[in-house]
Amino acid sequence: MSITYLEAIREAQYEALRNDPSVFLYGQDIATFGGAFKATKNLSKEFPNRVFDAPISEDAMVGMAVGAAVEGARPIIEMQFADFSSIGFNQIVNQAATLFWRTNVPCPITIRMPSGGTAGSGPFHSQSMEAIYAHYPGLVIVTPATVEDAYWMLLDSVKLNDPVIFCEHKFLYYHLKADQIGDRELPIGKARIARPGRHATIVTYSAMVHEALRAAEELQLDGYQIEVVDLRSVKPMDTDTILASVARTGRLLALGEAFPWGGVTAEIIARVTTDGFHLLDAPPMRLNSKDTPIPYHPNLWKSHRPTTSTIAAALRRLLRN
Amino acid sequence: MLLSRVLEEKLGSLYRAGGRIVGGVYLGKGQEAFSAALGVQLRKGRDIYGPLIRDQAGRIAFGEPILDCVRTYLGAVTGPMRGRDGNIHRGRPKEGHLAMISHLGSLLSVVAGGLFARRLSGTLADSIGATSIGDGGTSTGAFHEGLNMAAVEKLPIIVSIANNQYAYSTPNTRQYACENLVDRAAGYGIEGVTVDATDLASCLKAFRAAADRARAGGGPQMIVGTLLRLAGHGEHDDASYIPDTKRQGASARDCLQVAEDFARDHGWMSSADLRELNEEVRRNVDQTVSKVSKEPAPDPFKENWQALSCAELVEGQHEA
Known part of the structure; x- marks a missing residue:
């Protein structure tokens, strides 16, 4: 008996609906059909009148969730793909993110965003939006990399009294499995040491955690112990855990699948050089996707994003410095 | 209507005098009848109201004390927005008075969401929602998405469109190509009526009927009011782009004058x-x-500078 990352997301929504009558689900094709990825499979059957199909209106979906939250509901919105949240961008960053600060009324909404690249998905079904939303005050941005985090962080997100952008990685949906969902270990806002080491630190999140772990395995053959920090949430970012890791290793590679300009990896580097410059034995490095739209063909796609081999190559350069 | 007009004139003079009001002042002059006629249909604490820029009269009719308005314009820390937002961007969402953002059309789905949640929790009863927009705002994607969604859900919402013929300086001919905005109602599968928005009596009748239909389960109700904005977009704008022919036309009647004459004529x-x-x-x-004016302004050293309600998730200040 095992459970996938996707099934964990479905189970978390089941639990959220079961635990709290103020939770409801709203998104395109999520009711009878069960969602484009089946993340809401059977939920409309198990919870009649709690799971609703939305028109193709990302702006109205988010606006609706904000209005419902004012009335005490805790909606979970499913974006069919994170990419399409750009249509709801205004409601997310201007309506949801400012509500509490402006009016003192909390805005407990969770927006699920199937994020990141998979082979053949192309420019408009592969994007990683976490940096865009993290830029705006008033939002919490979580990026689970494990089955346990997909489950527990989704449940925690629904309970938070603030808007949460829940970036779930599509590449992990079916591939990533756990024997069972263990106990909840860390709250939102705390990073996790995914692998301890002492020669260099990779700070990353979401699907790239797994690429980083494989690269670390590869470097182990050369005798290097690479520490991998899984941020879990990119906002808030657990700067203390990052700095403590860099203090142990003296070397930093910030790794992300998103586009290179600005973004999460730039933020990691900025924080470490600002608050921990003295901890560094070598200039910190960044590795992101290429600065083009995300390509369709697998040959191009594999070269566009960081992979185990490009991460390993970056680590070798970092260790030579 | 009168209170709204006098209050806004005062705000305008404070603006022109300089110093007291930072940012702009946006008047609803000429739109008071249309706005107030909607506001009086709504019951504070039971209905949900999403007013827009020219709804001072509607807000008063809904039950907002003018103290909230003045405090927000002057940025007083005692006001509902505590100096964090200003002028027309104000409300008390828990009392059903939503605080507009500047992005036109985006409040429609928020009002709809409030009604949707009440229906889910079984607390909708006979409450309704209402929101306002102008001719320009109907061109936004948010307006279309929100109204379509409200129509699909058959929510009891009144969508009031003040067709004041100019979106800032842009005339209707550059805004839409249909004969009359109310023609769009059929496309959404909802009811729509047009009313002479300079005439309070007609406005009251139209909004009362729309509110009754909405409360009775008739779904969204569109009301298009024909009028002319009798001021600039804001007090910084002299509206010189409105030609004299328009200013002398029927839609340029002052609704306050019309209402006063009506009251006098009827004894x-x-x-x-x-x-x-x-x-x-x-x-x-x-x-x-x-x-x-005697109340305290916000103090940046007492401001907590936290945008999240969960204080434990607020990041420390990372200052270089």
Whole structure:
């Protein structure tokens, strides 16, 4: 008996609906059909009148969730793909993110965003939006990399009294499995040491955690112990855990699948050089996707994003410095 | 209507005098009848109201004290927005008065969401929602998405469109290509009516009927009011782009004057009554402004600078 990352997301929504009558689900094709990825499979059957199909209106979906939250509901919105949240961008960053600060009324909404690249998905079904939303005050941005985090962080997100952008990685949906969902270990806002080491630190999140772990395995053959920090949430970012890791290793590679300009990896580097410059034995490095739209063909796609081999190559350069 | 007009004139003069009001002042002059006629249909605490830029009269009719308005314009820390937002961007969402953002059309789905949640929790009863927009705002994607969604869900919402013929300076001919905005109602599968928005009596009748239909389960109701904005977009704008022919047309009638004449003609109020009312309203406005002027401005050192309600998730200040 095992459970996938996707099934964990479905189970978390089941639990959220079961635990709290103020939770409801709203998104395109999520009711009878069960969602484009089946993340809401059977939920409309198990919870009649709690799971609703939305028109193709990302702006109205988010606006609706904000209005419902004012009335005490805790909606979970499913974006069919994170990419399409750009249509709801205004409601997310201007309506949801400012509500509490402006009016003192909390805005407990969770927006699920199937994020990141998979082979053949192309420019408009592969994007990683976490940096865009993290830029705006008033939002919490979580990026689970494990089955346990997909489950527990989704449940925690629904309970938070603030808007949460829940970036779930599509590449992990079916591939990533756990024997069972263990106990909840860390709250939102705390990073996790995914692998301890002492020669260099990779700070990353979401699907790239797994690429980083494989690269670390590869470097182990050369005798290097690479520490991998899984941020879990990119906002808030657990700067203390990052700095403590860099203090142990003296070397930093910030790794992300998103586009290179600005973004999460730039933020990691900025924080470490600002608050921990003295901890560094070598200039910190960044590795992101290429600065083009995300390509369709697998040959191009594999070269566009960081992979185990490009991460390993970056680590070798970092260790030579 | 009168209170709204007098209050806004006072805000305009404070703006022109300089110093007291930072940012702009946005008047609803000429739109008071249309706005108030909607506001009086709504019950504070039971209905959900999402007013827009030219709804001072509607807000008063809904039950917002003018103190909230003046405090927000002056940025007083005692006001509902505590100096964090200003002028027309104000509300008390828990009392059903949503605080508009500047992005036009985006409040429609928020009002709809409130009604949707109430229906889910079984607390909708006979409450309705209402929101306002102008001719320009109907061109936004958010307006279309929100109204379509409200129609799909058959929510009891009144969508009031003040067709004041100009979106800032842009005339209707550059805004939409249909004959009349109300023609769009059929496309959404909802009811729509047009009303002469300079005439309070017609407005009251139309909004009352729309509210009744919405409460009775008739779904979204569109009301398009024909009028002319009798001011600039804001007090910084002299509206010189509105030609004299328009300013002398039927839609340029001053709704306040029309309402006062109506009251006098029907023997409800004498000229002396109106004068007295006017004086009382002016005293009220002056007293309110004077009171708020003595109230404290926000203190940046007391401001908590936290945008999240969960304090434990607020990041430390990473200053270089």
